[in-house]
Amino acid sequence: MACMKIVYKVTWPNGKIYVGSDLTDSIAYFGSPQALLIEADFPTRASRRRMSVCREILWESDKATDAEVRRKEREFIRLLGGQ
Template structure:
């Protein structure tokens, strides 16, 4: 069984990065629904939505701990936890001080 790190891209370009330890095709993560709803507030904006799920990394041998560590690193490297970029809220985004 493969373990995967994936990226979901929403129509507004924002992303969500997650991991799936069972490689279930129907799993699309657990982003905060209120955040997504706020970006698609009208019925019209919700009428026809296409999201993309990309597998960024996969392994048949990685431990769960290794997958979760890589998920964390991927969230940070893609800035998926930056509210202007993505829907991940953990780890907490910290803008770099100049």
């Protein structure tokens, strides 16, 4: 069985989004967040007390090549860049 390849969007509580791709469809993969940037966005104890991060699959294919997945990822980055 072919592995599902996905393009996903992660939305942080402050509204910032990250679009990425995963060639293995791992439920545990949320990109490569940078701790210093996240800490800067949530500087107070109150802002860190409770938060939810949403991961949404925007596109999926079990037949696409890795290059096609990356091309699709760039399309979504351009499309959602204004958010």
